[in-house]
Amino acid sequence: MHRFQGSLFPVNAYLVETATGVVVVDSTLGVSDGRALRRRVDALKKPLAAILITHSHPDHYGGLTSLLDGADVPIYAVAGVNDVIRRDDAAKEQILRPMFGDEWPAARTFPNRTVRDGERLSVADAVFVVTDLGPGESAYDSLWRLETGGVPQAFVGDLVFSHMHAYLADGFYDRWLANLERAKREFPTDTTLFMGHGEPVTGLAILDWQATYIERFLDVLRSAVEMDGLQGDALADAVTVAMKEFLPSDDLLFLMRLSIEPMRARLDLRYGKRLANVAT
Numbered sequence: 211m212h213r214f215q216g217s218l219f220p221v222n223a224y225l226v227e228t229a230t231g232v233v234v235v236d237s238t239l240g241v242s243d244g245r246a247l248r249r250r251v252d253a254l255k256k257p258l259a260a261i262l263i264t265h266s267h268p269d270h271y272g273g274l275t276s277l278l279d280g281a282d283v284p285i286y287a288v289a290g291v292n293d294v295i296r297r298d299d300a301a302k303e304q305i306l307r308p309m310f311g312d313e314w315p316a317a318r319t320f321p322n323r324t325v326r327d328g329e330r331l332s333v334a335d336a337v338f339v340v341t342d343l344g345p346g347e348s349a350y351d352s353l354w355r356l357e358t359g360g361v362p363q364a365f366v367g368d369l370v371f372s373h374m375h376a377y378l379a380d381g382f383y384d385r386w387l388a389n390l391e392r393a394k395r396e397f398p399t400d401t402t403l404f405m406g407h408g409e410p411v412t413g414l415a416i417l418d419w420q421a422t423y424i425e426r427f428l429d430v431l432r433s434a435v436e437m438d439g440l441q442g443d444a445l446a447d448a449v450t451v452a453m454k455e456f457l458p459s460d461d462l463l464f465l466m467r468l469s470i471e472p473m474r475a476r477l478d479l480r481y482g483k484r485l486a487n488v489a490t
């Protein structure tokens with residue numbers, strides 16, 4: 211198992227090396243990172259047998275075009291992930307082109323094989339089992355367990371951020387919390403979780419940590435809006451201070467900050483009971 215971390219954007223892809231080939235899980239965001247990932251595959255001197263995609267966010271599939279570099283390789287995803295990637299591609303182009311320029315590929319590549327919940331996929335002597343999670347951290351999530359290798363291992367995408375701040379802007383927090391509960395029920399307790407962001411972790415305690423992070427974010431946001439009447443930068447600053455108390459790190463902090471306004475709208479929070487009381 212090899213972890214590849216993007217340079218353009220801090221996101222992981224994984225290379226599962228078997229006796230006969232390499233299976234890559236996720237592909238990072240940009241053109242240069244996709245190319246570097248391909249070089250890591252080529253350095254193993256085994257064929258790129260398949261690519262698995264965990265969820266619908268562009269930092270996990272944007273590198274596909276340069277990873278493939280024209281090769282005809284099966285790219286597996288559950289139908290919901292494939293559908294959302296294709297559905298949202300035009301909107302992601304509008305957002306990512308100004309941010310990343312030519313690093314966002316001119317022609318995106320999408321999954322070309324779909325799998326069903328619970329399906330076992332045998333590829334290059336490895337067996338993966340996919341779990342279709344539905345909406346969660348992104349508009350459509352899944353995870354892949356590796357059944358070969360002797361110890362329980364799961365590629366969980368962004369179901370869990372490895373002690374980094376989280377992206378909550380898609381708003382499916384209730385489904386995300388349910389997905390964390392599901393993983394807790396279904397994973398063996400000694401599973402090693404390979405996340406989309408940060409270091410792998412063995413054991414399931416981090417699932418509870420992620421749920422607490424989400425709940426803390428919701429509490430802090432509600433209180434800052436409804437009790438303190440904060441908005442705009444003042445709201446973002448207050449939530450940031452509180453979340454940094456929970457997790458004293460700047461890793462992916464900007465993703466949490468980007469989530470504040472969309473989540474306020476999603477929760478339909480009304481500003482400033484406290485201020486309203488003062489006014490009356």
Ligand SMILES: [Zn+2]
Nearest residue numbers: 267269368406
């Ligand atoms: Zn991600």
